[in-house]
Amino acid sequence: MVVDFSAIKRVVNGWIDANLDHRMILHKDDPVLPMLKQQGEPFFLMDVNPTAENIAFYFQQKISASLSSDVRVSEVTVWETDKQSATYRP
Numbered sequence: 001m002v003v004d005f006s007a008i009k010r011v012v013n014g015w016i017d018a019n020l021d022h023r024m025i026l027h028k029d030d031p032v033l034p035m036l037k038q039q040g041e042p043f044f045l046m047d048v049n050p051t052a053e054n055i056a057f058y059f060q061q062k063i064s065a066s067l068s069s070d071v072r073v074s075e076v077t078v079w080e081t082d083k084q085s086a087t088y089r090p
Contacts, residue, residue: 003071011066025050052078052086060088 023042026033027049036043048054060076067073077087 003068008067008071012063015062015066020044025055052080052084053088056086056088060090064090 023044024036025044025046026036028045028047033043033045046054046058048058056076056078059078060073063076064073073090075087075089077085079085
């Protein structure tokens with residue numbers, strides 16, 4: 001075992017709770033952004049279109065950066081529905 005799964009879960013869940021919980025994931029140039037800001041609605045911005053593929057890539061990068069250097073994230077899957085997903089493997 002390289003790392004206790006509970007340590008990975010703590011990092012991943014902590015990052016998700018701090019950045020994504022109850023937020024819309026939007027492109028940084030989304031035209032609805034000014035209205036959301038005015039209404040005080042929570043959101044998370046991405047530099048790219050927030051497709052499942054791009055979100056999986058982004059998560060892999062962020063999670064990898066949050067873990068110790070001897071732990072490698074080999075795959076991230078983002079589920080859009082119970083039958084459709086996107087997986088990123090570096």
